[in-house]
Amino acid sequence: MSVAQAKIVIVDDHPLIIQGLTAMLQEHSQFVITASFTRGLEFMSYLREHAVDVVILDISLPDCNGMDICKEIKALAPQTRVIALTNHNERSLIMQMLQNGANGYLLKNASSEELLAGILQVLNGQLSFSKAIEEIITQPTVYERDPLPKLTRRELEVLKLIAAGETSLVIADQLCVSPLTIETHRRNLLQKFRVRNVAELIKISYQLGLLA
Template structure:
């Protein structure tokens, strides 16, 4: 796990050439340490049971155990490990499946390296937002009006809107003239009311309820 400001990363990806490319990108980034790479999920899970890390970069299509199950197991065995999906799959069903199984972020492999590094930073700060194209993909269907409508306070609505716009905890605190601790408290209440466990799923569920 994170020590002396070093962020430990593992890569779970079945293409060795892509792994080497990721290593090159990440090892030139300050504080990031790629401690291991695996070409299948099962071996990675065995490693994580003994060596928890800060970040797991996870592909969906893997030999043997597939991405969704790997993600779900990581979040159960190492709940403090953030899972960033890095894949070529842009289908709505894939995005939803990974978010449902606990993914903290979802990124396409054609994203620029700067975006990957930014996502890692955002995830560690609990400030990640799904990219605009993926949000549009998820929100395209009409909201489910038969679902129970969660009751939010006015302040929670204000925080939710700012979260959806990509504002950081510090920025939200400044705009609403409240403490960062209060912002985080509102975030937790929002996730509890909407039945989600991370910011990406919060935005998705809020869109389904028509709260954004």
């Protein structure tokens, strides 16, 4: 697509970030900042009435999750390019944003050159990443190197109840087994996923799509 006067919207809950990005992008005649928002839902209302070529979107917003907003943007206006601009560099967040349709993922410490190049890349139908993000997403995870752990039906049931915050006593009561049996399942799950605690177990289970 032509990048002449590409319409850009900035969605970030920090006004100083918006001001800085606006000042930087206004120096380039091929871009026009048509609006900016500190809340995601306000932007979605705007998008229903206006064409947007690129939205620069923070993941952490006061009224909603940027990952959810990204998915909504793509459902409402598939032609709108979404560049995540955030401080979050967790692989799970990066992959979720891409799964939800993001065209680029840049860190807020990216240089102005990286951001400008990123906008041009997504306008030309390419994906764009900060150098640091490229390194993260090209590095295979443990579960991409090795087979995924195989869970029994009962282990999956226990996993889902653990993720729901239930104690071993409550899980044992629901599944009509002894608390000792549930503790054994807990230990087996930690071993199979090679994690140290329940928090890590739940996190990796969400990443792998085992928990809805």
